[in-house]
Amino acid sequence: MRLADVLYSQGFGTRRVCAGMVEQGMVAVHRGQASPEVCLDPSVDVVQDGLVLHVQGVDWPYHAKAYLMMHKPAAVECSQRPSAYPSVYSLLPAPLRERPVRGASKGVQAVGRLDQDTTGLLLFSDDGQFIHRMASPKRHVPKIYRVVTRHAVTEVQQQRLLEGVVLEDDPVPVCASRCTRLGECALDLTLTQGKYHQVKRMLAAVGNRVEHLHRWRIGALDLPQDLAPGQWRWLSPDELARAQDAAL
Secondary structure, three states, X not given: XXXXXXXXXXXXXXXXXXXXHHXXXXXXXXXXXXXXXXXXXXXXXXXXXXXXXXXXXXXXXXXXXXXXXXXXXXXXXXXXXXXXXXXXHHHXXXXXXXXXXXXXXXXXXXXXXXOOOOEEEEEEEOOHHHHHHXXXXXXXXXXEEEEEEOOOOOHHHHHHXXXXXXXXXXXEEEOOOEEEEEEOOEEEEEEOOOOOOHHHHHHXXXXXXXXXXXXXXXXXXXXXXXXXXXOEXXXXXXXXXXXXXXXX
């Protein structure tokens, strides 16, 4: 693939902009373990496998498709058009937001959503099939939430969460596949559905209230302890394989 086209595929601008970046000496290419070499020819062919670009002083590994995770902090919205808080997309570098994608949208998209006050593991991708498989209720991908409640969680409430509760304005009962008490006012709740404000509404239905909500697992992926709130990173090949297996 031409170097300018590679840059374009990674979200660094239009093909014309990318060609100009190369011609101005703003792009270098890593070749194996050697130091990056500046390339001034936008039409030069480069091998994508193992390619690492060096764009304006920053290393950028080539990814044909983007798969990444973020530790979502509080007070950000999972929306391209936030209403009251900053967008979670503002925490991502511009190339990830500008990657060309078939259709009307562009850039990576969040796999599902978390409320503005909910923290934890959030996945992003520009692979529509991956997003659909991970988010579809039919796939039953488990998600584990750490819940801190206002009142003590009783055994009756715990049992009701497992057996199923009817949410307001939704006649179909929903239930947790697992509900593990961690303390008087703390539990881990495992869900395989994805309804709007589901955890908060389920706790309200059994007479309690969510004070803090944190998602620490999606399928077979745990939120890394060393990934601070607001930080993101690419999924490793092993993590991607485990995520895809969980959505089969």
